[in-house]
Amino acid sequence: MTVKEMAEALGWNLLAGEDGADNQIDGCYVGDLLSWVMARAQSGNVWITVMGNVNAIAVATLTDVSCIVLTENAALDQDAAKKAEMQGIPVYGCAANSYDTAVQVYERLK
Amino acid sequence: MSMLHLTYQVPGDDFTRAGEASGDVKHKLKKLGYEPDAVRRVAIAMYEGEINMVIHAGGGEAVVDIDPDRVDILLQDHGPGIADVDQAMQAGWSTAPDNVRALGFGAGMGLPNMKKYTDEMTIDSVVGEGTAVRMTVFPGRKEEGR
Numbered sequence: 001m002t003v004k005e006m007a008e009a010l011g012w013n014l015l016a017g018e019d020g021a022d023n024q025i026d027g028c029y030v031g032d033l034l035s036w037v038m039a040r041a042q043s044g045n046v047w048i049t050v051m052g053n054v055n056a057i058a059v060a061t062l063t064d065v066s067c068i069v070l071t072e073n074a075a076l077d078q079d080a081a082k083k084a085e086m087q088g089i090p091v092y093g094c095a096a097n098s099y100d101t102a103v104q105v106y107e108r109l110k
Numbered sequence: 111m112s113m114l115h116l117t118y119q120v121p122g123d124d125f126t127r128a129g130e131a132s133g134d135v136k137h138k139l140k141k142l143g144y145e146p147d148a149v150r151r152v153a154i155a156m157y158e159g160e161i162n163m164v165i166h167a168g169g170g171e172a173v174v175d176i177d178p179d180r181v182d183i184l185l186q187d188h189g190p191g192i193a194d195v196d197q198a199m200q201a202g203w204s205t206a207p208d209n210v211r212a213l214g215f216g217a218g219m220g221l222p223n224m225k226k227y228t229d230e231m232t233i234d235s236v237v238g239e240g241t242a243v244r245m246t247v248f249p250g251r252k253e254e255g256r
Binding site: 032033034035036038039043051053054055056058059061062063064079083087 | 125126128129132133136146150153154157158161213214215217219220223226227
């Protein structure tokens with residue numbers, strides 16, 4: 001399943017980085033502590049978080065996650081949006097919390 | 111002389127630019143065909159090191175030597191130095207200020223992550239003069255217990 005398909009199915013809003021919308025999704029990781037996420041998120045994961053800063057984009061780039069989903073309408077900084085565009089990291093927003101979002105991703109990947 | 115010798119300036123107090131050096135090294139290693147695990151380990155260790163230099167040392171220099179069988183990374187700064195390296199290596203120990211914690215760092219995982227993801231790491235630090243961290247990743251060496 002691609003990022004774009006998942007986003008459409010779950011009603012996520014694209015905030016930046018549309019170039020990466022065809023990335024494949026093969027799992028999910030939830031976390032807000034960047035050093036922790038960096039060490040554990042796997043390539044191809046949907047990364048669910050509330051961290052919308054420029055460092056989150058760097059972590060996404062280094063770990064090759066397929067996209068970032070900012071839950072509970074957490075904001076994406078301007079610098080972060082710019083960097084996400086540059087690096088082609090798709091960033092989405094949604095109103096649901098991280099738990100519910102992870103459950104929805106799980107259902108779609110089953 | 112290494113196959114590829116790279117030097118980067120890591121700017122101090124600029125979180126928006128931290129990650130440029132590690133991102134570039136990652137890109138180059140990928141292009142050169144290094145296995146994904148080694149690329150990932152180098153990128154994570156180097157990014158943590160960059161963040162450390164931004165938070166604690168007002169920036170510094172990263173020197174990377176790439177060879178077919180090893181990647182050597184030297185991170186050199188002229189910051190305050192580390193008074194107790196053993197303590198700094200403990201997971202959870204951090205002297206990062208609150209504004210850094212709000213960004214999602216400062217959990218005391220930087221140095222432990224760097225050690226965990228590299229095959230060799232040494233720290234030479236002199237209080238008042240600065241810190242040099244040398245890390246080596248051997249591509250192909252098994253990811254054990256990670």
